[in-house]
Amino acid sequence: MKVVLAGNPNVGKSVIFNALTGAHQHVANFPGCTVEHKEGKCIFNNREIVILDLPGTYSLSAYSEDERVSRKYLTTEKPDIVVNVIDASNLERNLFLTTQLLELEQPIIIVLNMLDITKSKGFELDINELSRSLNIPIIPMIATKGSGIIDLLNLILNYNFKEFNSPVGFYSDNSVIKKYENEIAAILEDFDKNCNLKRFGYNWLSLKILEQDEIVLNLIKQSFKNTNTDDFNNHWKKINETIKYFKINSSIEDTAVFIANERYKLINEIVEKVIIKQGSPSTNLTSMLDEVLTDKYLGIPIFLASLWAIFTFTFTLADPLIFLLEEFFSILSRGIHLYIPQPIIAELLVGVINGLGAIFVFIPNIFLLYFALALFEDSGYFARAAFLADKWLEKVGLHGKSFIPLMLGFGCTVPAIMATRSIKDKEDRLITLSIAPFISCSARLPVYVLFAGIFFPDFAGLAILAMYLLGIIVAIITAIVLNRFLYKHEDHVFIMELPEFQKPQFKIAAKEMWIQGSHFLRKAGTIIFLASLFVWIMSNVPFGAETENTVIAMIGKAFEPIFLPFGWGWEFISALLLGIIAKEVIVATLGILSGLNLSYFISGAMTISQALSFMSFVLLYTPCIATMSVIKSETKSLKITVLIGIGYIVAAYCVSLLLKIILITLGIP
């Protein structure tokens, strides 16, 4: 049995999906969190149910890539049951999609989620009346607390198709539209001998034809392209004539707008019947906080202060833990030398431990960063940040919708690039995708923490924040350049739903921290482990040779002339080259080459200006392999991917060199 979860963005579909399947899909309280459909399985009462979580969509007239995914799936795949998740506190807006889903002639269950919020807004819903009005079974739910999940599963297994026979043409009983809708449906049915279109529902297709929906018109042309040309032309002519007569007789200027209005009329009638007012709403903290946090002048400084708080919190709490982990790995290395008699095996193990240990010591930083970000996300503040950023992003040719992928980039660039699917405009999407890797991901954090701890022990939080801000500044400049010289496009209005503010829940933040942090642990156990092994071999071949004469040294030295203006040693250049595999490998490589006395080694090998230019180079140069492959798959263009890769090296080189020159000019060695 295949069940699909569909609904508006930010209604809790992913929370329900996770509760049903036991998955750990990322959930957030801002729209655009899910950009591709996710599949999971659930066994209930010894029956297997395949659950699909679709990206949120406001209607079946999809515009952005993620909305198209949902629409395509809903209209072509025909699941056994569609579970339409609805935000109970925004019934009117959510029912718009429901009216369209009903026309697809599929079994539907409505999940009325977030019922706890309606009470604070001063109303309750007559669920039985709503079910009667729509002729659909309804499950009340508070997904975050897990209530209603079992009821939903029971209903899915015992769904009575005969009892709930959804009416077709639910939108309206407007006689003009109904007449022409039926006429077009009859033409389609007559022509559709192979029944290719039946799965969409002839009435739904007819309505879309009247709305002049280009995707549907192309779909029909595609479906009929192999049929007899004359026959096709005749039927196509009939359809066009019907549209023409419809326009003359209906005197409707824009059919899509008219049908939308008709839908809303009906929705309003239903909403009036089902809403039961319960006194006045309680004090709305959200509207109060929005006054300040989205303030014209104070909004941005408050946001920057919040970022500073996140990084300072991360560094402060992790500092003693890093020291303890360093001690642990140091003892482990000494123990191996003592208890393993074979020198080659001992050296190999110590080498790998040095590499892994160098990166493992920053686990507290990474976990704490994810925890702090999750607290902010859960509070509802990130969505406000997108709203604030809109004004500034507009100046560089983007809009607030680009902010969400960029913010996700603080965690990992790969989901950030995938999240650009929620951006409707192709050029906006390409610009956002091109600049997303400039936003510093958590893999680069160990480099900053390590270098900031050595060179700026008292201002480590500030130094780390400066790196993040540098990434944002370079991203903004790049967006301006791309917008001015490469892509010319129209401005778009940014509309985003702001979630309610809530007290962030420790449990949710801790869970999110563990999910994201465990990705890092897995990566450390696989890619970084293998990379450490590879680096150790390269730093010991030919065997018995001095480190200066090994393969890794030769590679680093070969590139030294290119990096001459920076004055970095070959160890750092080799680390940068290997860092393209994954940014964590930079610290792992330095750990192997320095033999765990990393801080001592770096402080002796670099000056402040060299260290800062190295940090900025790590921030800006070519993204890791995983990111590059996602860029390739999302852009479907090798040319763009290569250009982005080269562009990042050029940007890193120029900015880092400029930074070094400025620092030396200021008298900082």
Next chain:
Amino acid sequence: MNVQENSHSLLMHLGMIYGGFYIITGILGIILLILGPPEIFIDPIEQIILVLVGIIFLRSYVILKSQNNTGIAFLFVGTIIGIVLGSISFLKFLFMGLIGGLIEESIYSNFLSRITFYFANPSLILGIMAFIPHKLIKKTKVIN
């Protein structure tokens, strides 16, 4: 939205007093950072945030004075940022000063100087102070 008259007046004056406190402390810190001896450790961002919180508090005073109760929101955000700043300062004291000092087996005087500094840290003191208006706002009966 109306707030009881007594509470309104009290919150308004708290906004003014706290605004003054935070701004003066922040500016003093910045002056000390520029003119003071280099051994004194002052985080410039922390001082700027203190000034920012001061501005938010003063804004709450101005808005509340014009009988507009949205000023409470400014007071609320000011106290939250103040508390967060104070908490970070406390964490610095606890982790970098106390635990950090202990596990690094640092020189006793260095360890002591860390503790002395973090106890005298204005962010920590102002952060603790911010709990007062925060509690008052929560207790104030806001009528719609």
